[in-house]
Amino acid sequence: MSIVEFANVTKRFGSLVVLDQIDLNIESGEVVVVIGPSGSGKSTLLRCINVLEEIDGGDLVVDGISVRSGSKNVRLIRQEAGMVFQQFNLFPQMTALDNVAFGPQHVRGLSRTEARDAARDLLAKVGLAERTHHYPSELSGGQQQRVAIARALAVKPKLVLFDEPTSALDPELRHEVLRVMQVLAEEGMTMIVVTHEMSFARRVGSRLIFMEDGKIAMDGTPAELLDRAENPRLREFLQHVQ
Amino acid sequence: MDFQWSAVVDALPALFRGAQLTVFITVAGLVGGVIIGTVAGLMRAYGNAIVNGIAYFYIELIRGTPIVVQVMFIYFALPTLADIRIDPLSAAIIAITVNAGAYIAEIVRGAFISVHKGLKEAGLALGLPMWKVLVYVIGPVAFRRLIPPLGNQFIVSLKDTSLFIVIGVGELTRQGQEIMAANFRAVEVWSAVAIFYLILTGTLTLILRIIEKRMRIL
Numbered sequence: 001m002s003i004v005e006f007a008n009v010t011k012r013f014g015s016l017v018v019l020d021q022i023d024l025n026i027e028s029g030e031v032v033v034v035i036g037p038s039g040s041g042k043s044t045l046l047r048c049i050n051v052l053e054e055i056d057g058g059d060l061v062v063d064g065i066s067v068r069s070g071s072k073n074v075r076l077i078r079q080e081a082g083m084v085f086q087q088f089n090l091f092p093q094m095t096a097l098d099n100v101a102f103g104p105q106h107v108r109g110l111s112r113t114e115a116r117d118a119a120r121d122l123l124a125k126v127g128l129a130e131r132t133h134h135y136p137s138e139l140s141g142g143q144q145q146r147v148a149i150a151r152a153l154a155v156k157p158k159l160v161l162f163d164e165p166t167s168a169l170d171p172e173l174r175h176e177v178l179r180v181m182q183v184l185a186e187e188g189m190t191m192i193v194v195t196h197e198m199s200f201a202r203r204v205g206s207r208l209i210f211m212e213d214g215k216i217a218m219d220g221t222p223a224e225l226l227d228r229a230e231n232p233r234l235r236e237f238l239q240h241v242q
Numbered sequence: 243m244d245f246q247w248s249a250v251v252d253a254l255p256a257l258f259r260g261a262q263l264t265v266f267i268t269v270a271g272l273v274g275g276v277i278i279g280t281v282a283g284l285m286r287a288y289g290n291a292i293v294n295g296i297a298y299f300y301i302e303l304i305r306g307t308p309i310v311v312q313v314m315f316i317y318f319a320l321p322t323l324a325d326i327r328i329d330p331l332s333a334a335i336i337a338i339t340v341n342a343g344a345y346i347a348e349i350v351r352g353a354f355i356s357v358h359k360g361l362k363e364a365g366l367a368l369g370l371p372m373w374k375v376l377v378y379v380i381g382p383v384a385f386r387r388l389i390p391p392l393g394n395q396f397i398v399s400l401k402d403t404s405l406f407i408v409i410g411v412g413e414l415t416r417q418g419q420e421i422m423a424a425n426f427r428a429v430e431v432w433s434a435v436a437i438f439y440l441i442l443t444g445t446l447t448l449i450l451r452i453i454e455k456r457m458r459i460l
Contacts, residue, residue, distance in 0.1 A: 052363055071371075079369035089364035093382045103368040106378065148364075155368055 003028050003063055003159055003190055004049055010057035011044055011214075018044045020214035021058065026192065028158070031185045033201040033222065034194045036211035037237055042194040045211065046161045049192070050081045063158055079107055082152030086164040088144040090136040096123060096147045097132040103155040115154075122150040126180050142173030146180055159190035166197060178204075196241045202226055210234050249427040250434045253418075260417030261438050267331070267413060268400045271338025275399065276392075278339060279346025284376070286351045297347065304344035310405050313337035317409045334406040334413075342399045349391045353384040386457055393450040397443050404439075414438055 004026040011019035018041045026032055034042045047053040048060055051067045051074045060067045063080045090099050100119035104110040110118070123132050126146040136144050145165055152160050162181065166174040178200050185191055185204045195201065201208055201222050208225045210218040212233055218225055225234065285297035304312070317333040320326050328336070357380045365375035404415035418435035422428055 050367055052367065075369045075371060077369075078367055083364075083367040085360060085364060085367075087360050089358075089360035091361065091364070091379055091383075093386075102378070103370075106374055107369045151364075151368075 001064065002026055004192070005061040006058070007060070008058035009048065009055050009060050011041075011048060011053060012056050018214050019048065019055070022214075022216060024209075024216060024219075026159075026190070028190050029188055029206075030190055031204055031206045032192045032209060033205035033207070034192065034209045034211060035196065035198075035201065035237070035241075036209075036217075037240075040211040041214040042211050043163050046083075046163050046192060046194055049161060050078050050083055052083075079155055080158045082155060082157035082160045084145070084148050084152050084160065084162045084165050086167050088136070088141070088148045088168070090144055090148055090151070092136050095133050095135055096128060096139065096150075099136070099147055100150045100154045103151060107155050119150070119154060122154055123147070125183075126150050127176070140173060141169045142176045145169065145177045149177070149180055149184070153184075159192065160184070162191065162193040162195065164194050164196070166195065198226065198238065198241060210237070243429065246427055246430055249425055249430040252425075253421045253431055253434055256417045256421055257414065257434060257438055260412060260414035261442065263331075263412055264400070264403050264414040265442065267334045267338060267403045267406070267411070268396075270335045271403075272342055272396060272399055274335070274339030275342030275346055275395075278343030280350050282343060282347035283350025283354065286347060287354045288372070288376070301344045301347050304341055305348075309337060309341045309402050310408055312341055313406060313409055316340075330406070330409045330411045333409055334403065334411045337406070338399050338403065341402065342395055345395050345398075346392065349388060349395060350384075352391070353387040354380060356387060357383045386454075389450060389454050389457075393447065396446055396450070400442060400446065401439065 002025040004024070006022045006024040009019055009022040010017065020041075022045065034045065036042050044053055048055050048067065049062055055067060062077045065073045065077050067074065067077060090096075091102065094102065097116060097119050100122055101112070101115035104118055105112060105115040120129070120132060123129055126149055128143060128146055128150070131139060131143060131147075134143075136147070139147065149160075149165075165181070166177050169177065174197070178197060181191070181193070181200070182204050193200075193205070205222045208218075208220060208222040209216055210225060210231070218231055218234055226238070282297040282300055285293045286301070289297065313333055316336055317328060317330065320328060354376075361379055361383065362375055365379040366372070370379075403411075403413050406413055407416045407419065410416070414435060418431050422431045425431070
C-alpha cells in the first residue's frame with residue numbers, strides 16, 4: 001500500500017484551479033522531489049497531504065487514512081506526516097529544545113523529561129547540540145531550519161514534507177540544511193521535497209516530479225528528467241533555476 | 243487665593259476610603275472584563291458565523307453606548323425589566339466588566355490575528371488540536387502584544403469608575419464631591435482627588451511595565 005495516494009484530486013482557490021485532477025502514488029522510502037514554476041501547485045500539493053489545505057474533489061489517502069474523514073483523523077495524518085516550512089515557523093517563545101520537545105510531549109504524550117531527552121538527541125543529530133537553550137531569534141536561518149527539521153522528526157512521522165526548505169536562506173547556509181536532509185534520506189525516511197535545488201534533486205532524490213499548471217507534467221527518476229529534459233517547458237524551467 | 247492645606251488634610255480619610263472603593267471596583271470589574279473579553283475576542287477571531295455574530299453584537303452594543311447609560315440601565319432599568327435588585331456597588335462592578343469586556347475583546351482579537359499564520363500551521367502540522375495551538379503556540383505570543391493596549395484599557399476603566407457617581411457609589415470622585423459640598427474648597431479638594439487618580443494610574447502603569455519587562459517581547 002502506498003503511503004500517499006492522490007486519486008483524481010482537485011483543489012481550487014476561488015475560480016483558480018490549483019490542482020487539476022491529480023493522480024499520484026508515493027511509496028514508503030521514496031525521496032520525491034517536486035519542481036515546477038511558481039504557481040504550478042507544488043506547495044499546494046504538499047499542503048493537501050497534511051490537510052493544511054482541504055481538497056475540493058477526488059480523494060487523498062495518507063497512511064491509510066482519507067483526508068476527508070474528519071478532524072480527529074486529520075490529526076492522525078498530521079502526526080504521521082511532519083512538515084518543514086519555508087519560513088521555519090519555529091515557536092518564538094520557546095528555546096530550540098522546547099520547540100523540539102513540544103510535539104512529543106503534547107502529541108505523543110511523552111513526559112517532559114522523556115521529550116527533552118529525545119529532543120536533545122535530535123538537536124545533536126542536526127548539529128545543534130550547543131544551541132539547545134537558544135531562542136529562535138538568537139539562531140541563524142540555517143540553524144533555525146535545522147531546529148525545524150528536528151521538531152518535525154521528534155513526533156516520529158512516517159514521512160516528512162519539505163516546502164522549499166532552503167528558499168529563505170542565504171546561499172552559504174543552504175548546504176547545512178541540505179546535508180541534514182541528505183542524511184535523513186539515506187536513513188530511509190520517506191520525503192517529499194518541494195525545492196529549486198537541482199543538485200540536491202539529482203544527488204538525493206529517488207524520483208522527480210515536474211509540475212505545471214496544476215498538473216503533473218513529468219514523473220520519473222532525476223536522471224531521466226534532468227539529462228534528457230525532452231519537455232520544452234521543463235528545459236526552459238531548468239535554464240531559469242540553474 | 244490662598245491654598246488651604248488643612249482642607250486637604252481633613253479630606254484625606256474620606257478620599258482614602260473612596261480610593262479603596264475605586265480600586266476594588268476596578269480590579270473586580272477588570273477581572274471579569276478580561277475573562278469576558280478573552281472569550282468574546284476568541285469567538286470573534288476563530289468562531290463560526292453564529293458564534294462570531296453573537297460576540298460582534300455584544301461588542302457593538304457596548305461600544306456604541308456610553309458607560310453612564312449602561313450603568314443606569316443595570317441599576318435602574320434592570321430591576322423594572324427583570325425584577326432583579328442590584329446594589330450600587332454590584333451594578334458598578336458589572337458595568338466595568340461588561341464595558342471593559344467589549345473593548346478587551348477587540349484587543350484580544352487583534353493580538354491573536356496579528357500572530358503570523360505560519361505559527362498556527364506549524365502547530366497544526368504537528369497534529370495538535372486547535373485549542374492546544376491557541377493555548378500553547380499562539381496565546382503566549384499574542385499575550386505579549388496584548389499588554390500595551392490592555393494597559394490602556396485598564397487605565398480607561400479605572401477612570402470610568404468616576405462616572406458611577408450617578409448611582410451613588412462612594413468611590414473617589416463621589417467622596418470628593420461630598421467634601422466639596424460641605425466646605426466649598428473646590429481647588430483643594432479636586433486637586434487632591436486628581437492626585438489620587440494620578441497615583442492609582444501611575445501604579446498601574448508601573449505594574450504593567452514590570453510585567454512587560456519580565457517577559458521576552460516578541
